[in-house]
Amino acid sequence: MGNPGAYYRSVAMQALTVFSLVAFFAADHVHGGNDGCQLFSCGHLQNISYPFRRRGDPVGCGSEAYELVCTSSKATIQINTGTYYVTAINYTDSYFWVMDANFDPNSSCPLPLWNHRPYSGSFGKLDSRGFFDFHIRSRIACFANCSEAVTNNSAYKPVACLGTNNSHVYVWVSQYAECSVEDLEPYCGYLAMIPFGEYHSSDWLQLQGASYADIRQIITKGFTVQFPVDGTLPPQPSTNEKLRKNINTCLNNSTRYFKEQISSASIMNWTHAFFWSEVHFLECVTQPPTHSSSDHYYTTKFVLVVATIVSAIAIPKFLFVLCRFLLAPLALWTFLLYKYWKTRITIDAVEKFLRIQQMIGPTRYSYTDIVAVTSHFRDKLGQGGYGSVYKGVLLPGGAHVAVKMLEGNSSCNGEDFISEVSTIGRIHHVNVVRLVGFCSEEMRRALVYEYMPRGSLDKYIFSAEKSFSWDKLNEIALGIARGINYLHQGCDMQILHFDIKPHNILLDSNFVPKVADFGLAKLYPRGDSFVPLSAMRGTIGYIAPEMISRSFGVVSSKSDVYSFGMLLLEMAGGRRNADPNAATSSQGYYPSWVYDQLTLQGEACEISPVIADMHELEKKLCVVGLWCIQMRSVDRPTMSEVMQMLEAGADVLQMPSRPFFCDEGHIHVEDSYHFTSELTTVSEELTAVSEEDEE
Template sequence: MELCLQELSFFCNVEIIKKKYLSHLEKMSSSNILNQTSAIVGIDMHFLRCVNDHSYQTKLFWAAVVMVSTISIVKFIIVFAILSRLVFAPLSVLTFLAYKYWLTKISVDAVERFLQMQLALAPTRYAYTDITAITSHFKEKLGQGGYGSVYKGVLPGDVHVAIKMLVSSMSNGEEFISEVSSIGRIHHVNVVRLVGFCSEEMRRALVYEYMPRGSLEKYIFSPEKSFSWDKLNQIALGIARGIDYLHRGCDMQILHFDIKPHNILLDSDFTPKIADFGLAKLYPRDNSFLPVSAARGTVGYIAPEMVSRSFGAISSKSDVYSFGMLLLEMAGGRRNVDPQASRSQTYYPSWVYNQMSRQEAVGIHQVERKLCVVALWCIQMKPDDRPAMSEVIDMLETGIDGLEMPPEPFFCGDEFAPAADSSVLSEIPIYTS
């Protein structure tokens, strides 16, 4: 019994020692905590061996086992709590902060990418000295028109551009504003891209992507056939898609008002791109009709309502009419008004309609027949009788079997043929190569 009391006294002394250990545990480092925990567990095991030697299979032994186990569990809980505060809590905070930083970085990167994209999409403003350097002092001239001359230039990175210099005497800013506002932020495969501009007092310039193949005009009026019928249909589709995008794909409806072969440019792959927006106008897409003051364009392509409101209201159908006249020239390989042709063929649209309606054009290619039928739909006198550009695209994508002959435009008689002089009401500068 005395031995047991001694053991209990020893046990109490041990517990006092352990309490001192625990009181200093929080002040220790993580490695010290682990070392001290091992020491305390060793003391517990020594005490159990001591009790086991003198009181094996006694109630005191099992009471001691329960007591030591409980105390050990409590100690481990305390140690784990201290470790959590010293290690896991900071680790959790660091993980949370890293996650927040990652989310913030993603947000910032997204904004930066957006801003960089906006800067990339918007045309660049150049100083006149830059224009002089880009063109090597206007060394290579590409073309000339009523609004000025066009020169070839090279940007850093060997990027070729075409720079249209506006004539100062005619540059009241209207044509400049029309082009920058209408196509300054347009990016479409069938619309020429405005790379930049220059405006210093009365010196103004427009910088476009360079079209190495020049204008469509020199190909369709060439004595030699330049394109296969399939390629010609593909070019016609590209032009139609570009016009449809201007009419429906932008925030504001853009009406070109001067669709003609001269203003269709071709890239290295002969992809057509609509160019020269000097006459273009911006209108809300829900406003289909325009004032007569918008009536400008080139004779031979200008819609009847652009001349007189008695034919109907000016609208996006005016561009459809111009496209129809362009399509006839592409199909026939000749101008719609040719003073050198025989009298019966002087006004080509009239001759084409007569041939189609009499079924005399038996030997022509199916694509040529389709282009002519679509063109005749587009040049109907009344704007309401013409298809929208989206419908024109559908007709060009289908076969000739799915198309019907349109009603006869009443100007198809010879007495309604316009004069052979296809002079320009508002000449647009363009470049060719």
Template structure:
């Protein structure tokens, strides 16, 4: 007796498809047999009549059977792609990614083994966890990763550990650049790289800790300020550090990102040039570098980094950035300030240039309230930011200018695009609008962290 379940099985689509398939595949041999019987004269009355009356019946049956077979083949191919080819493609892709990552890791590992013989100490990831007390004291978060405070024993030597995120530098170029450049430098005005860590994709840079933070915390704050003598001393220290990078090493090191965020101060407020993520090594006898070195921060990047019509990219590009830094130290403000009370003061270099040049032609000096050392910083800064790179002094000459007296300094030519009568700056300095494609570092509440990340 048929039950309800038996009826459902018989009425199911899969069962009906099997029945149709069985029917048509059984009819074809029957017709062929019938055709053979007719050809030898076997008398089969009714099938012969049906065959003569419907001669195309066999072709219809064969066509339907072919369609059913095609559906079976399509179903087979679908199952093959879904359960065989798709997993195989995924496995091949994962194997390729692993192979590519393995090559990158091996290249970095080979470089670091060579660096370990001549450079800073290499730490294991377990060491990093220990010196930071399981990353307990976090200084901040930035684009490259997180910075943690740590202590090296014995001696209670304080350090700052920059943990690089795995997706922030997938190929390891910036990591190797910073280890190779700063790892071989020993100068009082350049931050010291104590060590590094590289295990698979976990990478860290270990620096000496700078308790006073970065320079911008002091020059842009009304509460924290230096005397003019101290500012000159800090400016000289920065200049000596940059000059050492350019001339004191076997290979000249171009920083490409000189700005207040990247100048750290130790416990005695001795300045140290830091953050070599964008730095590049070039032979000392090479007067210019490739244009692909276009990197930096808006407001400090040299014009030739944007257009070769201003000159070639060279060590003078760092001189330009240093000049913008000097002007900010002298003015105690950002060079570009759209919120300035007077539109003529929106761009500080243009405004201070006009004040200094008017002093030479007016009996009543418009800069009478300016300190002599302030004017020295401004004039040296204006020399450094000349638009043509060949018009700027070298860092060794900048040091001589800062060490010398004020009376020997001469005013440079106007170093920016504006007419002689109007110095409203946002429109007169078109490079600012051309630099919008260059990414500026994320602002971080702690100024020390915003430098080191």
């Protein structure tokens, strides 16, 4: 909607137009009889009646002295020897406006004709020339041509455009209804005259000070003529006819009042337009015509018609105002209050939790403290799906911390924030990152962790140069397993991480691994092996099959075991499990390739070149990883069993069944499963995985 004001004005005008038509027909129904002559239109004039008539109308319809000549745009009347345009008719006060047809209002210096004028006189008489007497209700502008300049009469206004070197033209406004000889100066002669305006005895003094330009502007509007003057009264309309005309007139006045008020930009005028137009109509219509008995005028039919019109106009405007200015804002405010209420509930829930947490958990910091700790977020460590991580320093003491600022779209409901604070706020384990503190002010939230100077594990295992010895790599893998096992078994509630991957394993200054980023973690009873399917979240490439479909088992702590197995294989291979740039297609998916290499030794009873070059600890990491990524969760070990396998030697470990990701042609009969089509689909999706998604 481009312009609201124009829209409201359009709606209001359309409504008023529709109901004005209803009111017009209702009023026309009241019309019980008239003088037998039809109303007619002439030029721009509508609903013309007695005493006017058109040429060719039946005898008795109107007066011949008021016969109009009609064209497409003008109504013309003959008054004595002059021709005049009828511009308006006032039936209430019985007069009409006319303008001299020979007077050019567009001329910059017009002069009326000198040889004709509408004479005034008593009603119903003819003068000696047989001209009909009209009663002029207007002032007279008199023009005179003087041989000398008039300096002693202020009523004379010079008309410079009509004067010459030897003559001076003046105009003055006569105090009477005609130009008098007494008003002429001795050296002046009568030139022309023209009536103008509507006569009021109080306006003569004002016109004395008017200039020729002012008088000319008034002249162009014409003058008024009283009717009737033919000595007979028109056929008296019935009460119903008077009622119909009165209602039509008042309805037109009310419409005009509405248009005038609504066209203004003032709020007060708009209020008048919407709420006072009906009052304006009632004030007009409840005044009976002159010499009418109010008891006879206010009939039951009159009251019903007026009530119908007022209702037809007022009710739609009331509904429009109610819907637009009351119901619509009320609905908007209700929606905003609801959103505010929902936000306050979330904030209050978080605040209630934080008050409890403050007594048993990490330190709570204000947002200004966070700004100071991070030096206005100067040193950015990284960007993840949950927000940005900045390096900071706690004072006093100068301990380094990592501050994770949670973005609004990831923590707007407070669930992930509460999950992370409640999960790691009570954990104290050497292989789990420690939560130092947190911040929560309205929707601004932050988590303060101990700072891990060595960064995340992915920077080392995927580097071109070998960063760790196999002993150190095995030590790191065992530390990660201990941290995950603590989450599963060391707390009152088992904590399922759901997002184990190299990016979420941080290393301290001594390369001690710590499990981090608990944004997806959930707490469940330790003895409960069933986890809702709504927990299906994580990173493609590390997510367990049962997280996608229950056909592969239930979601449990074994889901973290699967992710850890994929992590072990990447640590052992020094590459991502899915490598589209591998030398051969058989090496594209590392778990499949390493399984083939390990099983080839047993089937051929000989050691392949690859296995011969494989370190014992590398082989152990691969075997443990293959056990962890078994398709069915029941076939995977627990994290405590994984720890035992990592602490044992490589020669005591048995090869697991072939994982689901291998081609069916290579699956041993005794190790095969009867997979459903759903399994085949999920297998294709998981083996086609690309680079891991960065948080």
